[in-house]
Amino acid sequence: MAENEKEYRPFLVDQVPYMTLTTKKYENRKKWQPSNPKEICSIIPGSVIDVFVKPGQKVKSGEVLLILDSMKMHTKIEMPYDGVIKAVNLAKGDRIPKNAVMITIK
Numbered sequence: 001m002a003e004n005e006k007e008y009r010p011f012l013v014d015q016v017p018y019m020t021l022t023t024k025k026y027e028n029r030k031k032w033q034p035s036n037p038k039e040i041c042s043i044i045p046g047s048v049i050d051v052f053v054k055p056g057q058k059v060k061s062g063e064v065l066l067i068l069d070s071m072k073m074h075t076k077i078e079m080p081y082d083g084v085i086k087a088v089n090l091a092k093g094d095r096i097p098k099n100a101v102m103i104t105i106k
Contacts, residue, residue, distance in 0.1 A: 038086075040077065040103040046070030048094045053103070057085045065103055066090070077102065 008019040035041070049067040053059060059079045068075045087104040090096055 037080075038105045039101045040065065040080070040105070042068065042096050042098055042100045042102055044068075044070045044075075045098045046075075046096060048090050048092055048096065049074060050092055051088060051090065053085050053088060055085050055087055059083060059085060068096075 006021050009022055010017045011020045011022075012018075046068045047070075049069050051066045052063075053065050059065065059082070061079055061081050063079045064076045065079055065085075066077050068077055084106040085103060086106040088102075089100070089104070090102055096102065
């Protein structure tokens with residue numbers, strides 16, 4: 001395709017396809033992927049204040065798994081549903097980035 005020719009691509013808005021031009025920034029963006037319900041990821045960067053679970057432990061919905069400190073605020077990370085902890089990927093005092101997998105559930 002010549003450089004001055006534009007390629008129209010289908011773009012869905014409310015399940016209606018539209019043909020549109022896209023930018024390089026749009027083409028190079030990080031593609032959306034659905035979250036994995038078996039992984040508990042950090043939504044903000046921070047430091048781990050305390051971890052209350054270990055691998056193999058049975059945990060009920062609502063139990064506190066760990067406390068994360070971010071911008072001088074302590075956030076309790078709770079279990080979303082009943083399950084068993086498969087892996088704990090952090091320890092007390094660790095600094096973690098945004099979107100880090102903190103805990104994996106079986």
